[in-house]
Amino acid sequence: xxxxxxxxxxxxxxxxxxxxxxxxxxxxxxxxxxxxxxxxxxxxxxxxxxxxxxxxxxxxxxxxxxxxxxxxxxxxxxxxxxxxxxxxxxxxxxxxxxxxxxxxxxxxxxxxxxxxxxxx
Amino acid sequence: xxxxxxxxxxxxxxxxxxxxxxxxxxxxxxxxxxxxxxxxxxxxxxxxxxxxxxxxxxxxxxxxxxxxxxxxxxxxxxxxxxxxxxxxxxxxxxxxxxxxxxxxxx
Numbered sequence: 001x002x003x004x005x006x007x008x009x010x011x012x013x014x015x016x017x018x019x020x021x022x023x024x025x026x027x028x029x030x031x032x033x034x035x036x037x038x039x040x041x042x043x044x045x046x047x048x049x050x051x052x053x054x055x056x057x058x059x060x061x062x063x064x065x066x067x068x069x070x071x072x073x074x075x076x077x078x079x080x081x082x083x084x085x086x087x088x089x090x091x092x093x094x095x096x097x098x099x100x101x102x103x104x105x106x107x108x109x110x111x112x113x114x115x116x117x118x119x120x
Numbered sequence: 121x122x123x124x125x126x127x128x129x130x131x132x133x134x135x136x137x138x139x140x141x142x143x144x145x146x147x148x149x150x151x152x153x154x155x156x157x158x159x160x161x162x163x164x165x166x167x168x169x170x171x172x173x174x175x176x177x178x179x180x181x182x183x184x185x186x187x188x189x190x191x192x193x194x195x196x197x198x199x200x201x202x203x204x205x206x207x208x209x210x211x212x213x214x215x216x217x218x219x220x221x222x223x224x225x226x
Binding site: 035060062097113 | 155157162163165168172174175204206208215216217218219220
């Protein structure tokens, strides 16, 4: 079945970098845009970034623009989020997600999330 | 685009009718989705296109609205509906979520 699995989370010091990965399986992820969404502890959802199916177009939320880079490797069915200059405000569970329409049906897939903790 | 959800929380009983609103800071046509999230879980899509029920979602959930004002209604609240609900605008990047509405047991 369709699955998104994030990895790469952990504890990182302020100012350092971290790369998250999201492996897709059970569907043709290479034809869909992919998103990162995060959720700080006890807070609401925040959209982070999106990349088009071919990697050509990327958009970012204001809070991460210039610090985070989204990318994908369709040969590996994997999405990435390179995070740099991390601050404690980046502490959150990071979800990868994708949604769209196939024929007349809407699909909406999310991973289980990976926790990033920025702390000295 | 800013999305303002109200209320931020509410207490209700099983069987109640619950209404959550989401107001956009500019016109977004019908490019709005509603999600349900339970603690420790990823969000689950309930409604897309402002009013289209996602496959497999109970019909007690409904969405309405267009332009800037949107509503999610749960017609007869069930025990499994106690959760936090978010609206998401998909009209333009950057995408944005509402602040969330936590539905608690009265």
